[in-house]
Amino acid sequence: MTAIPDTRPKMRGARFLQSRGMRRFFRHKLAVLGLAMITLIAVACIVGPWLLPHDMLDIDIRGRFSPPLTDTYLFGTDEMGRDLAARLFMAGRVSLMVGVAAMVLSTVVGTVIGLLAGHFGGALSTALMRFTDAFLCFPQIFLLLALAAFLEPDAMMITIIIALTSWMEIARIVAAEIRSLRERDFVTAARVSGASHAWIMFRELLPNAAGPIIVAATLTVARAILIEAYVSFLGYGIQPPLPSWGNMLNNAQQYLDSAPWLAIVPGVAITLAVTSFNFIGDGLRDALDARSDMP
Amino acid sequence: MTERLRVQDLSVHFRSERREVQVVHDLSFTLEAGRTLALVGESGSGKSVTSLALMGLLPPPPQSRTTGSALLEGRDGADLLGIPESRRRRLRGDRIAMIFQEPLTSLNPVHSVGAQLVEAIRSHRSVSRRAAWDRAEELLDEVGIPEPAARLASFPHELSGGMRQRVMIAIALALEPDVLIADEPTTALDVTVQAQILDLLRRVQERTGMAMLFITHDFGVVADIAHRTVVMYAGRMVEAGPTEDILRRPLMPYTSGLMASVPLLETAGTGRSELATIDGFVPDPAAPPAGCAFHPRCAHNRPGRCDVPPIAVEAPAPDRSIRCARWRELAEEVR
Numbered sequence: 001m002t003a004i005p006d007t008r009p010k011m012r013g014a015r016f017l018q019s020r021g022m023r024r025f026f027r028h029k030l031a032v033l034g035l036a037m038i039t040l041i042a043v044a045c046i047v048g049p050w051l052l053p054h055d056m057l058d059i060d061i062r063g064r065f066s067p068p069l070t071d072t073y074l075f076g077t078d079e080m081g082r083d084l085a086a087r088l089f090m091a092g093r094v095s096l097m098v099g100v101a102a103m104v105l106s107t108v109v110g111t112v113i114g115l116l117a118g119h120f121g122g123a124l125s126t127a128l129m130r131f132t133d134a135f136l137c138f139p140q141i142f143l144l145l146a147l148a149a150f151l152e153p154d155a156m157m158i159t160i161i162i163a164l165t166s167w168m169e170i171a172r173i174v175a176a177e178i179r180s181l182r183e184r185d186f187v188t189a190a191r192v193s194g195a196s197h198a199w200i201m202f203r204e205l206l207p208n209a210a211g212p213i214i215v216a217a218t219l220t221v222a223r224a225i226l227i228e229a230y231v232s233f234l235g236y237g238i239q240p241p242l243p244s245w246g247n248m249l250n251n252a253q254q255y256l257d258s259a260p261w262l263a264i265v266p267g268v269a270i271t272l273a274v275t276s277f278n279f280i281g282d283g284l285r286d287a288l289d290a291r292s293d294m295p
Numbered sequence: 296m297t298e299r300l301r302v303q304d305l306s307v308h309f310r311s312e313r314r315e316v317q318v319v320h321d322l323s324f325t326l327e328a329g330r331t332l333a334l335v336g337e338s339g340s341g342k343s344v345t346s347l348a349l350m351g352l353l354p355p356p357p358q359s360r361t362t363g364s365a366l367l368e369g370r371d372g373a374d375l376l377g378i379p380e381s382r383r384r385r386l387r388g389d390r391i392a393m394i395f396q397e398p399l400t401s402l403n404p405v406h407s408v409g410a411q412l413v414e415a416i417r418s419h420r421s422v423s424r425r426a427a428w429d430r431a432e433e434l435l436d437e438v439g440i441p442e443p444a445a446r447l448a449s450f451p452h453e454l455s456g457g458m459r460q461r462v463m464i465a466i467a468l469a470l471e472p473d474v475l476i477a478d479e480p481t482t483a484l485d486v487t488v489q490a491q492i493l494d495l496l497r498r499v500q501e502r503t504g505m506a507m508l509f510i511t512h513d514f515g516v517v518a519d520i521a522h523r524t525v526v527m528y529a530g531r532m533v534e535a536g537p538t539e540d541i542l543r544r545p546l547m548p549y550t551s552g553l554m555a556s557v558p559l560l561e562t563a564g565t566g567r568s569e570l571a572t573i574d575g576f577v578p579d580p581a582a583p584p585a586g587c588a589f590h591p592r593c594a595h596n597r598p599g600r601c602d603v604p605p606i607a608v609e610a611p612a613p614d615r616s617i618r619c620a621r622w623r624e625l626a627e628e629v630r
Contacts, residue, residue: 191350208405
């Protein structure tokens with residue numbers, strides 16, 4: 001008897017990796033490529049700044065506008081002679097953090113709203129879903145710019161603003177999913193055994209909606225990174241000297257002729273990160289959304 | 296005999312598009328400790344609605360309206376239909392439990408069997424996780440699942456239909472309820488598994504003395520498990536009494552019809568085995584026929600007798616009741 005609780009986590013882990021869903025994910029070539037790419041980018045951003053010989057703020061006036069692979073400058077230098085590689089990796093930390101944090105925040109908000117709307121139905125559902133629709137009606141980018149111009153745009157604030165403008169899709173996905181799940185017999189069975197609303201929502205319904213939520217969350221990271229890049233590019237996002245991929249592009253636009261690498265390097269980073277997250281999202285959709293594991 | 300649940304004048308109305316439709320009419324019955332009452336009828340006769348009403352699972356007013364009373368006897372006895380939802384929730388699963396027709400979908404696919412059993416126990420009793428886990432193992436053993444300790448870690452999709460229904464029964468029995476409502480628990484199962492499950496329910500009942508409300512359309516199952524039988528048609532009780540008496544001498548033509556439509560192995564393949572059916576359909580509850588609801592389908596229908604309301608409930612014997620205008624004549628004919 002005592003052995004059972006001890007073996008459970010291990011069995012679960014093995015089950016998870018061998019599950020049909022995970023096998024389907026690893027058969028999806030692009031998704032695996034995306035996962036590898038994101039891992040690579042994340043590792044580079046985390047350890048890169050320590051390994052490079054230059055700090056992102058070190059100014060080398062004589063070495064301004066060095067093209068890539070000059071001396072020890074892997075990606076060259078910018079208009080103040082700062083190491084572009086060091087800045088790219090530091091910017092990557094900021095951009096990825098903003099992306100992931102905005103995803104977590106908007107997923108939590110969207111999931112809670114969708115869960116309440118889907119589970120309770122009736123007037124509450126109508127109110128919440130119309131509220132969601134109202135948010136969807138705002139053109140996201142203008143809302144963002146207005147908020148960013150109005151509020152102090154540091155990394156935290158940008159994250160919150162992005163989350164505030166991107167939870168709606170998840171809310172709608174979750175609400176639709178929960179509405180169909182709550183009609184299933186196991187929910188009635190849970191009610192029959194005296195389960196409370198909170199229990200039914202978080203223990204019975206939510207785990208069954210995990211697939212679509214994970215997919216939507218992954219795609220939200222990609223979008224959040226892109227939105228942060230927009231806003232910072234337009235000068236309302238992360239403020240220099242703290243670099244982000246977006247504001248690096250903003251600087252680069254003046255030197256597009258003379259030093260195109262200033263735009264190409266962060267541009268490629270954004271593209272790689274965003275497409276990788278989108279590939280992962282597609283792979284997860286194929287793996288999880290088919291829901292063939294359910295009886 | 297100790298009464299466990301006394302249902303009195305239970306009526307259920309549904310509202311759809313501003314029209315109110317009555318689907319259960321003044322149903323009364325009593326569940327006794329250690330006894331099984333079968334609620335028998337075709338699909339649409341109101342038997343499942345009755346069980347949902349007792350469990351408080353019907354949509355809230357104004358979508359549905361339930362009247363009458365259902366007194367749960369014993370410690371903190373209560374009228375199941377009159378108490379607030381919060382109190383009813385505490386009783387559900389604890390004093391009164393239910394098992395469903397579809398064992399395939401009644402278990403949550405993402406949790407292990409053990410987790411679901413432990414949840415059921417811990418939602419009503421403050422016991423440690425370890426103690427609940429031990430109890431879960433005992434329960435699986437009791438419902439006849441081999442290697443209960445290992446099966447606790449299984450997920451529902453790894454079990455067969457019969458095994459899942461056993462798990463559902465284990466969950467329902469987890470807190471030793473006074474009343475168990477079984478809504479066609481064997482309909483989705485193989486015949487051999489069906490017999491095992493009925494046997495299991497009977498054994499558990501003998502041990503715990505719970506009262507059982509068994510909902511089915513199959514007289515074969517009724518004969519096997521029920522002490523008393525209530526036959527329902529179009530939301531009304533049409534015949535009630537001890538199962539043995541009803542099986543030996545059904546008074547209502549509808550009851551005989553239901554009994555005749557159970558396939559018998561003895562006559563199969565002999566050429567005389569054409570299965571009896573009852574022609575027609577259960578009437579639309581929005582437009583019930585006048586008088587006896589069964590008369591349009593009844594072979595013994597007499598215009599002027601059967602289609603004139605009201606048809607009174609009569610008692611041919613002290614513990615039997617019948618709702619049929621011509622039961623006396625029909626009984627004579629048989630004799």
